[in-house]
Amino acid sequence: MDKLIITAAICGAEVTKEHNPNVPYTVEExxxxxxSAYKAGASIIHLHVREDDGTPTQDKARFKACIDEILKRCPDVIIQPSTGGAVGMTDEERLQPTELGPEMATLDCGTCNFGGDEIFVNTENTIKNFGRLMIERGVKPEIEVFDKGMIDYAIKYAKQGFIKEPMHFDFVLGVQMAATVRDLSFMVDSIPAGSTWTVSGVGRHEMPLAAVGIAMGGHVRVGFEDNVYIEKGVLAKSNGELVEKVVRIAKELGREIATPDEAREILGLKK
Ligand code: KMH
Ligand code: ZN
Structure with a gap:
């Protein structure tokens, strides 16, 4: 089994300081x-950024400032900007961080409900255009899968040349699709041989699904974007505290943790 890649989704676009005062907004935060996540064992930072007042933004200069700050503190970490941004942003807004030439970025492979009246829109043309630009810019996509059909889209667009193989998937359970082991196994069985995958359980499903992902040989994402509690009713002090918990579970299950360079090797990234 490969070593475990831990991704920390440290900020997100929806969670606020009202949910947990430790949610970061400023460049320093x-x-x-x-x-905190890197020191605890995360090798990838999944990155959304905010204005100082917490408003989500995909502004290229703000991303650059945050990436520079992260690399100053964690020189070898893999940074994976979001191209999902926040619900309602235009494709042009969302694509800005890919102009900075990151090693990875997310590629959301379908439209889904995002709570209340919110719809996270990813049309066929959006996905193909994002995929094509990521190939041109040398960015490895992490395919975000919020529902099972999104795997089929990714496979179709890979065949059409919009996504390079082998693909890396992130299964997000608990937003649209149910957070069940049954659904996770179905998805793991549905991706092409040679693909890699990560599981992100949202809310109270984060740690149970992390444990399942570790046992199945997949990789794990945790962080404030998905969950702000370290245990029932107790807010996490930092993203690092969430990563530390995953590291403890992995150690108990006999799974070693990948360094950023080992993660690059597993994912086929060029530094
Ligand atoms: N904030 C969501 C609308 C991604 O990072 O690519 C989109 C999202 C997925 O978080
Ligand atoms: Zn995200």
Whole structure:
């Protein structure tokens, strides 16, 4: 089994300081949270950024400032900007961080409900255009899968040349699809041979699904974007505290933790 790649989704676009005062907004706070996750064992930082007042933004300059701050504190970490941004942003807004030439970025492979009246829109043309630009810019996509059909889209667009193989998937359970082991296993069985995958359980499903992912040989994402509690009713002090918990579970299950360079090797990234 490969060593375990831990991704820390430190900020997100929806969670606020009202949910947990440690959610980072400023460049300094983003740096602090990334460092806490990295020191605890995360090799990838999944990155959204905010204005100082917490408003989500995909502004290229803000991303650059945050990435510089993270790399100052964690020089070898893999940074994976979001191209999902926040619900309602235009494709042009969302694509800005890929112009900075990151090693990875997310590629959301379908439209889904995002709570209340919110719809996270990813049309066929959006996905193909994002995929094509990521190939041109040398960015490895992490395919975000919020529902099972999104795997089929990714396979179709890979065949059409919009996504390079082998693909890396992130299964997000508990937003649209149910957070069940049955659904996770179905998805793991549905991806092409040679693909890699990560599981992100949202809310109270984060740690149970992390444990399942570790046991199945997949990789794990945790962080404030998905969950702000370290245990029932207790807010996490930092993203690092969530990563530490995953590291403890992995150690109990006999799974070693990948360094950023080992994660690059597993994912086929060029530094
Ligand atoms: N904030 C969501 C609308 C991604 O990072 O690519 C999209 C999201 C997925 O978080
Ligand atoms: Zn995200």
């Amino acid at each position: 983003i740096g602090r949270e990334a460092e």
